[in-house]
Amino acid sequence: MLIDLGWFSFDLFQITYDGVLLAVGGTAILAALGVVLCSSPIYSALYLIGHMICLAILFLMYGAEFIAAVQLIVYAGAVMILFLFIIALLGGKKESQSFDFHKFMALSFIGTVLAELALSARVGPTRPVTGIFDEKLIADVGNAKAIGLELYSKHLIPFELASCLLLVAGVGIICLSKFTYKPPQRRSN
Amino acid sequence: MFGYGWLVLIAPLLGFLSLSCLGKRIPRSIAGYLGCATVGFAFFISLILLVHLSVLEPEERVGGAQALYTWIDSGQFHLDFAILIDPLSVFMFLIVTGVGFLIHVYSLGYMEHDPEFKRFFAYLNLFIFSMCVLVSAADFFFLIVGWALVGLASYLLIGFWRDKPSAVLAARKAFVMNVIGDVGMLVAAFMIFETFGSLSYQKVFEMAPTMFLANDMNMILITLFLLVGAFAKSAQLPLHTWLPDAMEGPTPVSALIHAATMVTAGVYLVARCHTLFELAPFTMYVIATVGIITATFAGTIAMVQTDIKRVIAYSTMSQLGYMFLAVGLGMFSFGMFHLMTHAFFKALLFLGAGSVIHSLNEEQDIRKMGGLAKAMPVTYITFLIGSLALAGFPLTSGFFSKEAIIMGAYHSEMGNILFWGLAVFTAGMTAFYTFRLFFCVFQGDLRTPDAHPHESPVTMTGPLVILGFFALAAGVLGPWVDSFLSPVFGGHAEHYQDGFLETIAVFVGLGGIMTAGLLYMVRSDKIEPIKEALAPIQEILFHKYYVDEIYDFLIVKPVKAISVFLEDMGEKKGVDFAVDQVGEQVREVSKYVSLWQSGRIRDYAVNMVAGMALVLIFVAFL
């Protein structure tokens, strides 16, 4: 919906889209900050859930409905619930914060990295990887089915490996929690 | 020409090998005779060589080098194992094997009761072999081989009674001193090889006069280094201290090695290399000076020693000094002549002393002897002959040889009044200490009552008699020696006649004998004050001018101290420490570096991010 004001014309739909994008992105960043800066883990966890929801919205806006759903179900749902359980189990103690040299170092390095990453935003569009993004197909069958088709044909082996990984992880946690751990003797010096 | 010459070498070698390697299989009774027989055979061959040489024209007598096999062939360095048969080597052969044979026979009696009888003869044979190698070598290399081998034999025989710590010590001292000499010779050999490109006598002696003028630096250095060897072997100052200690060995050994043969090798060397030495008058002068100083030095010490063998040992040093004086003054044949007569009378004296010691059950202190004349008539008479010869009593062999040298000390080209004066003075001293010894041992009363002196068996007295004969009569051989050796030395040595000086010398000698008689035969109270007045001097002389102590302080102790120091500072605190420190420091540094590995995950994360930042910088900007 193109709105032409003579001296200034814009696509209203596009601008709304961008505005939402900006708002959600900003929220995600703020939530991320909240995760890191909150002294109590329970707040962090809540901020993280918020962050994930924001991301899910962004995913939606970039046309990845399936991933967005997965993000909500797996991450914001299952994983974060796990986190909350653990926090409940261990008790969400606040940790004392102090500004020390270590943090200064961390901050400066992060600053450097961020600056450099930001610099990389100036690069032009990269060469596309040769993917098949058949918009017609997606339109026909929907995002989830398209991913499914991709996943079970082209990426079958990684997919199976990922499931193996999950299985191993499952076995691993059972081992960890089932058998008690005896700390080894510390070295004498 | 002398294709059978090697028999002289091989006989004693076979004796040595069979006695040492088949030790147990050879019965004791045969061992001694075997040892004697090999040397006797060698002497026989030497006699044949002598006759062979005598029938040749004088010009043909020299240069008979006989290559036996090629020893080494390395680059331009080619060496044959060759033996040289010429008048000089045959002359030495005769002395070595002749006196050696007599002493072997003597040892049959002397060592009769020793449990290691066979080992003794094995070593003696080894010595004869080595000495023959030395004198028959046709080049400097085998000269050095023989030189070191006689040193070895001397070492073995000095330390023959290996249970005695003093003998072990003396043997080691002798060997080390000799090795110093060997090294000097070695250096000389290198210089000769570098200068002449060959080590063979023949080539070197032919080339030397054409290549160098007199007193060329090269020649002086070569001869001086040769001299180190000669002085070490012949116990000249300052390398003399081993010889008196070498008397720890059995007496026949002292007679054979440390009087008659080995110690004269230095003189032989100078005579053999006379071509080189004549090109270096400076060195000749050094030889003469050291010779006469040693002669005087040793003579003074000999006057006060109380050990019968040590007196004779210092006398040997003194007589060697005379020989060096002679060859140093260019009178090579006189030197060789004195070498010969000295071999006779000194071997005689030593064997006589051995006979005395043998009969007194290993007693060597002359203050405890006396009055042996009756108990041991043969020894007595032969010892008297030996003493007279040593003292230079007119018409004995020692008179002729010594007189010629003393005359030359004044009259020869380099001779001067100082040499002559010291030589005559030493002759007087020689007469004095010889007869002091003689009177103490044989005259007067027996001073150890419980001893039962007896005459030695015939195996011991026989050689004494034979040597006594030669000590008395060998003087007449003087002109023969001179003419026999003249092809080697390229001319006759001039015999100077000077009645006045001769008379003085004779009277000085007689005076020495008289003084000894006065002091030791006539016991009068008048002598006591003189003795007391001279006590400090006697003290110094008795301690041999404290040379041993000085050497101990200046050389032995520092060497040991530096060795300990090097091990401590050089090894433990130096090299080891440096190397260990490398390890230590690495460990030390790693202690600090390992602090980086704090064990905390967050620190690792920081490091990781820092690395990431660096990589990104690299990617973005470079």
Next chain:
Amino acid sequence: MGQEFILLVSATVFCIGAFGFMVRKNPLIMFMSVELMLNSVNFLLIGYSNILKSLDGQIFALMIMAVAAAEVVVGLALILTIFRTRHDLNVDHLDSLKG
């Protein structure tokens, strides 16, 4: 609002996550920081899959999620075990690998 937005948001979130991982001592929050970083990458993948018209990005994101889930599960189990043995949740005290 093209790829600059995607890159900036994802870079920022990633850095925040990394920062959190570096400075926090509570292992739970550190894990959350890790999740942040993973999510930022996911976002990047999704965004570019849109721009480049390729489904691969989404597939990747899916994989990452699977891995992240496994990692979280194991990680939390580890935290639990550590807590059970040490009764202490400060990762700074876990320095037995100190050199």
Next chain:
Amino acid sequence: MLFFIVFIPLVASAALWAMDKDSVAPVRSIALGGTGLCLLFSVFLLFGFESENNGMQFVAGLTWVESLNINLKFGIDGISLWLVILTAFLGVIAVIYSTSQKNDQQREFLALLLALETGILGVFVSLDTISFYVFWELMLIPSYFIIGLWGEGNRIYATTKFVLFTLVGSLLMLVAILALTLEYHTATHEWSFDIDTLSHMHLDDGTQLWMFLCFFLAFAIKVPMFPLHSWLPHAYKSCPIPALILITGAMSKAGAYGMIRFCLPLFPSAIESLALLIGACAAGGMVYGAWIAVMQKDLKSLVAYSSISHLGFIVLGIFSYNSQGVEGSVLQMVNHGIIASALFIIVGIIESKMGTRQLDKLKGMGTPMPVLYGMFMLLALAALGLPGLNGFVGEFLILAGVWTSVTLSDMAAIYVLMGGAAIVFASIYMLYMFQGAMQEKNEDLPKDLEDINCAQFGVLLPACILVVFIGLYPKPFVDRIGPSVDSALHAEKTVNLPSAEDASSHH
């Protein structure tokens, strides 16, 4: 042939590992058979060897890495011939001697000993730098375990020091080996690790200098040369005697052999510029080792320090850079291998009989043991360089070489005099050792002290015979060494690096 010689001990070693742990007799016979066969083959070499031929003989090759032209190439010339025979000979001696001793883990010990022998033999016959390097390292591993497991005293320290020290050197050598081949590749665009090919390459002075230093450091540490000898006294003191026979007799020669094989033909100009310095170190080492040995009370460390002194002679001879000096060095390597290992055996015998090897506790063993007395004397005399025995031949040639050397000419006289001082010191410490142990009277000797038995006699006898034989008739030895030394000294430089014009035309 050479493949057999080198790998028979290794095969025997592997066979030993496969043996039953407790079976003593088969273990011994396998070890003895392996080394004996090896010695037999190496003696056959002697008959097939053409003494006039200065090139490599019995060359045999096996491709290893084809793309880089790395071969397992074996061959011997006059220099390595004697060292191979010496090593095989010492291998037999070491095995005989170790079987005559009690040892709980004889199987493992012998297996390592055999592996060590393979390493040493491989070094001596390798004609390819890479295989040389591999065998060079192969020497290290068994000796590390031998000293560390069967050693005495501070053995861990000793073995660690030994291995780290030698490793530093050999890694530098590896760098130089690779750089050398790269130079060759730059010049000819071909790969070659063949020593013979590489030694015909012309190198500029700077390159020669640093490569020489890398190689030289490796060899100097292995020899070892003063002041890099710090590992030796510790390692020798700790090392069990049978292994010491191989280590001192053969392995330390590998360093000197390397100098002749690599440094001489490859880096003539570097030698010319550094010979004086190296000569100073070597000559200093001669005097230093000898001087320290004078006051040593422990027989083993006495022989160890005397080894430092003798090895100084060898290095000095090599860097005199003329045929006498180098031939003397090669001969002296053989001599020292025989003498030092025999002396160590004697020290071992003394220790086993008296329970100590401290000189101040030993005395008067000669009387009950005449045979040992005689042999000990002969070997001590050979060690102190008595003319007529083998030690002297080598020392004489070396010093003659030094005296006439061009590279050392400025200091030659001083070095020779230092050599003379070392000989004098040698006579002092050898006599201290011999007389201290064997002479004088000792009331406290064990009553049942017997002379050496047949096995010990058999071990020492060949050494004694060789000592005398080489001393009296060194010609057959020197004749075979000579041509090879000459060709090592005068390597023709036919392969040139691209000169400036070639380089510019490439651009």
